[in-house]
Structure formats: structure tokens, C-alpha cells
Amino acid sequence: MNESSTASAQVAVQAILARDGVQDLPQDEVERLIAIYADLATDLAPLRAPAVATAEPAVIFPAE
Amino acid sequence: MTDELPSTIAEAAEALRARRISSVELTRALLERARATQDSIGAFQAFTEETALTAAQVADAELAKGPERGPLQGVPLGIKDILATSDAPTTASSKVLDPTWGQRADATSVRKLREAGAVILGKLVLHEYAIGWPDPDTGMRFARNPWDLARSPGGSSSGTGAALAAGAILGGLGTDTGGSIRGPASFCGISGLKATFGRVSKEGCVPLSYSLDHIGPMARTARDCALLLQVIAGFDPLDPTTVRREVPNYADALNGSVRGVRIGVPRAYFFDTPELNAETRAAVEKAIDDLGRAGAVVREVSLPHAAEARIAQRVIMLGEAYAYHQANLQMQPIAYGKNTRRQITQGALFSAADYVQAQRLRSIVKTEVLTAMADLDVLVTPTSLAVASAFEGYDPDSMRRLPSFTSIWNLTGQPALSVCGGFSSQGLPVGLQIVGKPFDEATVLRVGDAYQQLTDWHTRRPAAAREAQPA
Numbered sequence: 001m002n003e004s005s006t007a008s009a010q011v012a013v014q015a016i017l018a019r020d021g022v023q024d025l026p027q028d029e030v031e032r033l034i035a036i037y038a039d040l041a042t043d044l045a046p047l048r049a050p051a052v053a054t055a056e057p058a059v060i061f062p063a064e
Numbered sequence: 065m066t067d068e069l070p071s072t073i074a075e076a077a078e079a080l081r082a083r084r085i086s087s088v089e090l091t092r093a094l095l096e097r098a099r100a101t102q103d104s105i106g107a108f109q110a111f112t113e114e115t116a117l118t119a120a121q122v123a124d125a126e127l128a129k130g131p132e133r134g135p136l137q138g139v140p141l142g143i144k145d146i147l148a149t150s151d152a153p154t155t156a157s158s159k160v161l162d163p164t165w166g167q168r169a170d171a172t173s174v175r176k177l178r179e180a181g182a183v184i185l186g187k188l189v190l191h192e193y194a195i196g197w198p199d200p201d202t203g204m205r206f207a208r209n210p211w212d213l214a215r216s217p218g219g220s221s222s223g224t225g226a227a228l229a230a231g232a233i234l235g236g237l238g239t240d241t242g243g244s245i246r247g248p249a250s251f252c253g254i255s256g257l258k259a260t261f262g263r264v265s266k267e268g269c270v271p272l273s274y275s276l277d278h279i280g281p282m283a284r285t286a287r288d289c290a291l292l293l294q295v296i297a298g299f300d301p302l303d304p305t306t307v308r309r310e311v312p313n314y315a316d317a318l319n320g321s322v323r324g325v326r327i328g329v330p331r332a333y334f335f336d337t338p339e340l341n342a343e344t345r346a347a348v349e350k351a352i353d354d355l356g357r358a359g360a361v362v363r364e365v366s367l368p369h370a371a372e373a374r375i376a377q378r379v380i381m382l383g384e385a386y387a388y389h390q391a392n393l394q395m396q397p398i399a400y401g402k403n404t405r406r407q408i409t410q411g412a413l414f415s416a417a418d419y420v421q422a423q424r425l426r427s428i429v430k431t432e433v434l435t436a437m438a439d440l441d442v443l444v445t446p447t448s449l450a451v452a453s454a455f456e457g458y459d460p461d462s463m464r465r466l467p468s469f470t471s472i473w474n475l476t477g478q479p480a481l482s483v484c485g486g487f488s489s490q491g492l493p494v495g496l497q498i499v500g501k502p503f504d505e506a507t508v509l510r511v512g513d514a515y516q517q518l519t520d521w522h523t524r525r526p527a528a529a530r531e532a533q534p535a
Contacts (some may be wrong), residue, residue: 013413016412016413017412020390020393020394020412021390021394022390022393022394022397022409022412023394024397024398025397025405025409026398026402029402029405029406029409032406032461033409033410033412033413036410036413036464037413040413040414043375044375044379044414044418044421046369046372046375046425047372047375047376047379047418047421047422047424047425048421049372051428052421052424052425052428053424055424055425055427055428056424056427057420057423057424057426057427058275058423058424058426058427058430059275059420059423
């Protein structure tokens with residue numbers, strides 16, 4: 001993780017927590033979320049694999 | 065009398081009908097055992113002694129004169145404290161849950177147990193909100209593993225697993241969103257079944273993840289799990305995820321044989337991951353050999369997206385959990401245990417697109433597994449990577465990157481049973497997981513029961529339980 005990605009992760013996490021009104025987390029936990037967020041694109045890459053892009057999501061809701 | 069206490073539901077049902085023991089005697093004896101282990105093992109959040117003894121008296125009267133309510137009649141059980149009960153508060157082992165939440169009638173599964181004549185001894189401790197790892201700073205009780213009090217019984221159905229291993233109950237209910245029935249079953253040397261999604265009503269349960277949560281039986285044996293499932297299974301108009309499907313007679317399926325049963329062994333991921341403990345792998349390999357020698361047909365099978373399933377399960381679970389908890393995280397974040405909060409807040413980081421992609425991958429995994437099992441009856445894997453973890457030095461964050469052998473079956477919704485598959489050199493239980501096709505709990509239970517006819521692992525009891533025998 002480089003300085004740039006950490007900085008952008010910090011901005012993103014602060015924005016998410018502000019948007020959600022979750023403001024009073026201990027600082028070490030916010031820092032942990034920033035570290036997790038910085039790795040998120042890599043960690044979730046399997047969700048963006050080509051095979052996944054053609055699958056129906058398992059959320060189809062029956063109409064009746 | 066107490067020297068010969070039944071240790072399983074099936075034994076208790078027989079002993080009660082033979083008048084070798086009354087339900088009141090059995091209830092008093094197990095309550096005494098539970099209280100004797102409460103300081104050391106701490107499985108109970110609350111005792112419901114008064115209603116338990118009343119139920120036991122009713123059971124004794126009905127066992128004498130009718131009506132016959134089946135094998136749970138007069139049998140002492142425990143309920144994970146995330147399910148509503150009319151006679152005790154529900155805490156979800158948290159300071160956060162509104163106390164008024166549990167001021168209601170029994171959850172559907174609990175109501176069915178009472179209607180079958182079961183005696184509910186109390187509410188059992190869990191990991192807060194069925195996620196995370198105990199945080200002593202919250203002041204909430206947490207359970208210890210009867211096999212080694214310095215170790216966790218696993219979670220989140222920690223109290224149910226510990227109480228069973230301690231012999232304080234003969235059966236109970238747990239909930240399972242990523243392995244919370246099967247993990248404690250594995251670590252405590254008992255049996256635990258996550259039934260098919262939709263088989264058991266979730267009504268009256270504090271949710272963790274709406275599309276992954278399951279309620280299921282935990283007991284000493286697969287047979288006892290069958291007896292419990294028989295009662296709690298079935299459509300519930302109060303839970304739209306339950307299905308209108310016939311509930312077979314599970315005990316009838318327990319023929320003690322695996323002859324001809326087709327077992328798939330997914331070696332990739334489930335057996336070759338470097339995090340898998342060597343003793344655990346050896347024990348499960350031995351169990352598979354035993355099943356093969358008993359007449360099962362064993363072959364390898366491939367599940368291409370098994371590793372990726374873990375990612376999808378976490379995105380869905382944490383996203384749904386965060387949605388449920390967001391308001392409380394706004395208002396009272398510090399009231400949560402640290403480890404619970406650290407888990408749930410991760411859900412804030414996923415986008416809506418991440419969630420949908422995870423549900424797409426879920427479809428792929430489900431299709432792949434059903435295709436792989438087209439000519440198989442069950443899959444067999446280890447339940448856990450290793451034996452129970454010590455409390456000291458454990459890093460709850462490590463779960464984020466570790467493989468999971470249980471969470472994939474929450475993603476697919478298939479039934480999965482953990483039974484004791486041996487013991488480590490340290491004397492700790494190892495879990496053997498048996499996975500079936502959707503709604504084929506009968507075959508899963510048949511294999512688990514047959515394995516328990518071949519082995520005696522499930523009959524072993526920890527020293528902490530033996531020392532708690534009533535005088």
C-alpha cells in the first residue's frame with residue numbers, strides 16, 4: 001500500500017462514515033477500516049471476474 | 065438415579081417412557097449440572113428454572129396418561145439467546161439490543177419445541193449478535209470450551225456447544241450464518257446441523273444476515289439432531305423464506321449404513337489449503353477411509369469457485385449485517401463489543417455493486433455445486449481448519465483472510481452437518497462436515513448417524529463435564 005492509496009482510502013472511508021452517520025468510532029478502528037479499504041479492490045477482484053458478469057444475481061424476488 | 069443420567073435425547077426418551085427417570089428428576093439434575101459448571105464454562109445467559117420444572121411436571125403427567133408428543137417430550141434443552149422466548153429476555157449477548165425486542169411470544173422454532181413437550185432450561189450465551197469474538201469489556205458473559213477452559217467453544221453458538229459438551233442439556237438450538245452451528249459442534253465434539261435454507265423458520269430470531277441465516281439443531285448425536293429437526297422443520301407463514309415442502313421422517317432414514325452412498329471429496333481448497341492443520345486433515349482422511357470401508361463409494365470432486373465463495377459470503381453477510389446495525393452504530397457504537405463492531409463496520413466499505421456481484425457469484429457457486437453433486441449423495445470435508453483456538457493470543461482479525469469450509473454452504477443454502485471425527489494429540493475434538501443436496505437432510509443425517517455407529521468419538525466427554533456430575 002503506497003501513500004497515495006492510503007490517502008485516498010482515508011478520504012473514502014471518512015466520506016462513507018460521514019454519509020452513514022457513523023461518527024464515533026475509536027480512531028484505531030477507523031484506521032483499520034482505511035487499511036481494509038485500501039486493499040478492497042484487490043480483495044474483491046474475484047467478484048469482477050468475467051464469468052461473474054454474465055450470471056444472474058441470487059436476489060430474484062418472487063412476485064407472489 | 066443421577067449416576068445413570070441419559071446423555072442423549074434418544075436415551076432420555078426411552079428412559080422416560082420406561083419410568084427409569086422422570087422429567088422432573090432429569091430437569092433438576094441437568095439444572096444442577098449446568099449451575100455447577102456456570103462459573104467455569106458459563107454456557108447459560110439465563111436459567112428458566114420455574115417454567116422448566118412446570119413443563120417437566122406436565123411432561124411427566126402426559127407421559128403417564130397421554131397424550132404422546134414424541135421423543136422430545138420431557139427432554140431438557142437450551143436455546144441460543146438470539147431466539148425469542150416468552151419466559152426470558154433475549155439479549156443476543158449484547159448491551160445494544162433493545163430489551164423490549166424479546167418481550168413477545170416464543171420464536172416459531174421454540175414454540176414448536178414446547179408443543180413437542182420439550183423442557184427449556186434456559187437461554188444460552190453466544191458471540192454478540194452472532195458475529196465476532198467475545199469482548200470481556202462489555203461485561204457480557206462468554207462461554208468456555210469444556211475440553212479446555214483456556215479455549216473458545218467456537219462461535220457464535222458458543223453456549224449451545226459448551227452446554228452440550230458439559231452435559232448440561234441434551235439438545236439445543238443454534239443459528240448459523242457462516243458456520244456458527246458447525247464451528248461450535250466441531251470444537252466441542254458434538255453434532256450440529258445447518259438445515260437447508262427455508263427448511264426451518266427464522267421467525268423470532270435477531271437477524272445477522274437475512275439471506276444467509278439458518279436456525280438448526282445441536283445435540284450429542286446425528287440421531288438427536290434428526291429428532292430435533294423433525295419438530296422444528298416446516299413451512300411457517302410468519303417467515304417468507306420458508307418453503308412449502310414435505311418434511312420427511314428423518315429418523316426413518318437412519319439405517320446405520322452408508323453402503324452405496326456416493327461421497328464426493330473436494331480435495332482442492334478443503335484439503336490442500338496450507339492453513340489446514342495436519343492432524344485435522346489426517347483425522348478427516350481417516351474418517352473418509354472408514355466410510356469407504358463401510359461401503360460408501362468415495363470419489364474426488366471439483367468445486368472451482370470454493371475459495372471465491374468465501375469472499376461473496378463475507379460481502380453479503382457484512383453488508384446485510386451493517387444494514388441491520390447501522391442505526392445503532394450511529395447512536396451507540398461504543399455499546400458494542402469491540403470485536404463485534406470491528407466486524408460489522410466492514411460492511412460499510414462495500415458498494416451496492418459489490419453486493420450484487422457477490423450475489424452473482426453466489427449463483428455461480430450454487431450451480432457449480434449442484435452440477436458437481438449430480439451423481440453424488442453428499443460431500444465430506446473438514447469442518448474447521450484446526451481445533452479450538454485459545455483465548456489468549458487469538459487475533460479476531462485473522463478470520464478475515466482465513467479459508468472457511470463452512471460459509472460456502474450458507475451461500476448455497478445446502479444442508480451441512482458437523483459430527484466429531486476424532487481428537488487431536490492434545491485431546492481436542494476435530495469436526496467432520498457432511499454436506500447434502502438441498503432439502504436432503506435425511507441423507508446427511510443418515511451418513512452422520514452411520515459414522516457414529518462406526519466410531520465412538522461422540523461418546524467421549526470432557527473432564528470438566530465429568531467433574532460436574534451431580535452428587
